[in-house]
Amino acid sequence: MFDKAQFFRELCFFCIETRQCWTENHSASIIEVYCTERERMIMLHIGLTGGIASGKSTVVTMLREFGAGIVDCDVIAHDVVLPGTKGLEAVAAAFGPKALCEDGSMDRAYIGSLVFQDKAKKAQLEGLLFPLIHDGIEEEIRKIEEDKKNPVIFLDMPLLYEIKYNSYVDETWLVYVDAKTQLQRLMQRNGYSEPEALARIHAQLPIDEKRSLAQIVIDNNGSPEATRAQVKAAWQDLMDRIGM
Numbered sequence: 001m002f003d004k005a006q007f008f009r010e011l012c013f014f015c016i017e018t019r020q021c022w023t024e025n026h027s028a029s030i031i032e033v034y035c036t037e038r039e040r041m042i043m044l045h046i047g048l049t050g051g052i053a054s055g056k057s058t059v060v061t062m063l064r065e066f067g068a069g070i071v072d073c074d075v076i077a078h079d080v081v082l083p084g085t086k087g088l089e090a091v092a093a094a095f096g097p098k099a100l101c102e103d104g105s106m107d108r109a110y111i112g113s114l115v116f117q118d119k120a121k122k123a124q125l126e127g128l129l130f131p132l133i134h135d136g137i138e139e140e141i142r143k144i145e146e147d148k149k150n151p152v153i154f155l156d157m158p159l160l161y162e163i164k165y166n167s168y169v170d171e172t173w174l175v176y177v178d179a180k181t182q183l184q185r186l187m188q189r190n191g192y193s194e195p196e197a198l199a200r201i202h203a204q205l206p207i208d209e210k211r212s213l214a215q216i217v218i219d220n221n222g223s224p225e226a227t228r229a230q231v232k233a234a235w236q237d238l239m240d241r242i243g244m
Contacts, residue, residue, distance in 0.1 A: 069150030
């Protein structure tokens with residue numbers, strides 16, 4: 001978790017030396033002003049995750065309303081395999097002509113049927129696309145930071161723990177539902193049979209394991225109003241922690 005007090009104890013941003021430097025060489029009053037301005041440019045990067053059909057999109061909408069910058073990693077993952085991209089070329093080369101629809105787009109149903117049943121193929125697909133997705137995420141983060149309109153950036157990332165992206169963020173928030181609710185919602189939302197839904201759920205880290213790893217947990221088993229109250233409280237606590 002980001003510790004801004006420790007961060008500003010360690011360096012003098014005039015000469016990038018230790019705190020001892022500016023107590024000897026720079027005016028404390030000038031340093032405090034500079035560090036205050038520097039602190040305002042530091043944006044926390046928070047990973048927002050959850051299991052499939054946990055209601056993460058609902059929480060994202062709330063966070064955006066409260067003022068968070070959002071990086072939609074699903075959109076980035078979609079964009080890296082659009083027709084004409086290196087990502088789609090790599091997928092077609094690896095999985096054959098059936099990987100493409102007649103219009104030249106990726107056949108997501110076909111690819112999904114492969115990777116949700118074959119761990120080796122899943123790992124192969126991830127190896128092709130994750131570097132491209134990472135580059136896209138970094139580009140979106142850069143845009144939000146340059147815009148300077150949002151106090152924090154949330155990375156909306158379903159597979160945050162699976163691809164170990166939690167090491168790239170300051171803390172993680174999880175949108176949680178119990179396993180029974182998750183299965184019911186996924187079947188209802190997507191029209192999957194129970195085996196189809198379970199295959200997709202089991203392709204991810206168990207949600208209770210994700211819960212044990214998260215710093216903030218939003219319980220989405222209840223009503224939308226209950227979820228909103230939790231998100232609002234967590235957001236306000238976050239603003240208090242970063243001095244906003």
